[in-house]
Amino acid sequence: MTTSQNEQTERPKTRGYGGLVTLGIVGSAAVAINVLAVPFLTPAVRKLGIPYVPATHRQLVCILSRLKKNSKRQHSSMVDLGSGDGRIVIAAAKRGFQAMGIELNLWLVLFSRARAILQGVSHLATFKRQDMWKADLSKFDNVVVFGVDEVMGLMEEKVKSDVCPGTRVIVSRFRLPNTNHKEQIETGSGTVWVYEL
Incomplete structure (x- = not known):
């Protein structure tokens, strides 16, 4: 196998790895946002609860x-x-x-x-x-x-x-x-x- 064939074989792997890193960052950010938002958006558990809706x-x-x-x-x-x-x-x-x-x-x-x-x-x-x-x-x-x-x-x-x-x-x-x-x-x-x- 020549050097140019080796480069062609490895390039898709590098691009795939970069895509996985991007996906991991975006996924982690989405999870972090949800973890931070849920306590504010979910009504506290109580017998007679009133959900949080900000005043206009x-x-x-x-x-x-x-x-x-x-x-x-x-x-x-x-x-x-x-x-x-x-x-x-x-x-x-x-x-x-x-x-x-x-x-x-x-x-x-x-x-x-x-x-x-x-x-x-x-x-x-x-x-x-x-x-x-x-x-x-x-x-x-x-x-x-x-x-x-x-x-x-x-x-x-x-x-x-x-x-x-x-x-x-x-x-x-x-x-x-x-x-x-x-x-x-x-x-x-x-x-x-x-x-x-």
Whole structure:
């Protein structure tokens, strides 16, 4: 066999090896992306779960504009039940609220804490890994809830039994089924309802 025949025989092997390396890199990147994304996209396992769906910019604006200030405190308080990536809590903290996010998904809690540190509001924005059904709502001036239709009846019972008189409850996506709202902002999936309980 001549030298040129040897080169022709080896070239396809080199190209095949390069293709395998590329395939391996692309495959590894795809697996890494999935591993990182799954904790954020998968609802935390719980009896009555609410999936993580980020608030839209319009919902965020509507909610922030309806948070009630408490004149007796230096920092009015608010809690976001199922705080997800923390955007509402962080935005409220930037407006001077002592804001807390309650979230069961550990990855979202850690992500939110990191965002609060990076945005310089970690002294006002705190995040707690907890089942929202077990959270004590009595110390907050404002309660924010992004719910799904199936749990809003139970959420209504919880806020009515937990909150103090005068607490403002701000609900988005699905309303409290048996309570009259004080105000409705927008329509459709971006609707925000304001309740004074």
